[in-house]
Amino acid sequence: MLSYQCHDCAQTHGLHEGVWRCPCGGAFDLAGAPSFASFEGVDSSQWSLWRYRHALPSVGEGDHGSQVTLGEGCTPVVRTGEGVLVKLDFAMPTLSFKDRGSALLVSAAKGLGVKHLVADSSGNAGTSIAAYAASAGIHAEVFVPSSTSPGKVAQLDAYGAHVCVVEGTRAETAQAAIARVTQSGAFYASHVYSPFFHHGVKTFAFECFEQLDGTLPNAILLPAGNGTLLIGASIGFNELAAAGLVRQVPRLYAIQADRCAPLASARGVAVGESAKTEAEGIAIAEPPRLAQMLEVVDASGGDVLTVSEGEIQRARSDLLRLGLYVEPTAAVAYAAIERLGKDRPESILVPLTGAGLKSPAKAPL
Numbered sequence: 582m583l584s585y586q587c588h589d590c591a592q593t594h595g596l597h598e599g600v601w602r603c604p605c606g607g608a609f610d611l612a613g614a615p616s617f618a619s620f621e622g623v624d625s626s627q628w629s630l631w632r633y634r635h636a637l638p639s640v641g642e643g644d645h646g647s648q649v650t651l652g653e654g655c656t657p658v659v660r661t662g663e664g665v666l667v668k669l670d671f672a673m674p675t676l677s678f679k680d681r682g683s684a685l686l687v688s689a690a691k692g693l694g695v696k697h698l699v700a701d702s703s704g705n706a707g708t709s710i711a712a713y714a715a716s717a718g719i720h721a722e723v724f725v726p727s728s729t730s731p732g733k734v735a736q737l738d739a740y741g742a743h744v745c746v747v748e749g750t751r752a753e754t755a756q757a758a759i760a761r762v763t764q765s766g767a768f769y770a771s772h773v774y775s776p777f778f779h780h781g782v783k784t785f786a787f788e789c790f791e792q793l794d795g796t797l798p799n800a801i802l803l804p805a806g807n808g809t810l811l812i813g814a815s816i817g818f819n820e821l822a823a824a825g826l827v828r829q830v831p832r833l834y835a836i837q838a839d840r841c842a843p844l845a846s847a848r849g850v851a852v853g854e855s856a857k858t859e860a861e862g863i864a865i866a867e868p869p870r871l872a873q874m875l876e877v878v879d880a881s882g883g884d885v886l887t888v889s890e891g892e893i894q895r896a897r898s899d900l901l902r903l904g905l906y907v908e909p910t911a912a913v914a915y916a917a918i919e920r921l922g923k924d925r926p927e928s929i930l931v932p933l934t935g936a937g938l939k940s941p942a943k944a945p946l
């Protein structure tokens with residue numbers, strides 16, 4: 582049976598208790614979740630992440646619980662250079678990789694009988710949750726900081742979400758959302774705190790494995806803000822390893838903009854002056870799962886790297902010349918390939934996490 586389990590103190594809580602965080606302050610993992618067992622378990626009739634249904638947690642009536650889907654997943658993998666692959670994870674219903682997590686999180690909410698949810702986001706996660714909530718007939722209130730791109734706010738509005746713009750930082754936006762959850766009793770559909778989100782994102786790892794014929798790249802470079810992709814991907818890779826399907830998980834590199842680099846700071850690495858970065862999707866000064874993110878990086882043998890605004894812009898231009906239009910946040914990890922230097926592994930995969938239309942370039946790139 583599924584339950585929440587605190588990552589810090591291991592105390593468990595039932596899904597129906599209405600808690601989103603442990604009383605000790607720790608964030609939850611999901612206990613009792615199924616995992617990837619074998620290729621035979623893959624439902625190849627499904628051309629979405631639901632082909633891995635045998636490995637996904639479900640909540641609600643029936644064999645597969647409630648399922649809210651917009652056909653997310655199965656994104657292309659493209660070679661862009663010698664030993665470099667990119668996975669177009671922006672090729673999703675709401676144009677960002679967050680749809681992997683939202684599909685599972687909103688499915689769980691529906692299974693729990695939720696009618697009203699609250700989310701907070703720097704843009705893409707909120708937009709994605711709003712789309713899936715609309716599909717499930719759940720009322721969504723989404724809190725965003727005033728720095729969020731107008732394109733993302735317009736998309737939120739279009740899905741019928743109630744948008745609450747907070748004049749403040751990303752952390753103050755989360756506080757406003759949490760206050761609303763406490764006051765209203767609504768379900769907190771947090772991509773940061775809900776482990777269901779990570780279990781949707783873990784399908785990224787399964788897809789890499791299937792698309793590379795049962796192998797994995799040596800290293801994966803991931804943009805890291807709140808760590809949803811880093812933590813989710815690591816769960817997936819570790820499940821593949823636990824099932825004996827791969828000998829080694831890829832080295833996971835967490836990439837941040839040097840203007841907002843709490844992971845590098847936690848490592849004692851000198852970073853640039855704290856300032857506004859174009860990579861708004863990972864501008865998270867105090868990620869609640871920071872310690873867990875560093876655990877994941879270390880366990881894989883990876884590292885934390887930072888890139889400058891100039892490098893982000895150059896990477897965005899490089900991708901554009903290849904015909905790939907992504908938002909600045911999605912170019913952060915691609916920019917870090919150069920930073921690997923002589924330690925550069927033979928094969929690298931970089932997910933491209935958000936479409937360029939989310940945050941159109943102000944000047945020619």
Ligand SMILES: [Zn+2]
Nearest residue numbers: 587590603605
């Ligand atoms: Zn705890």
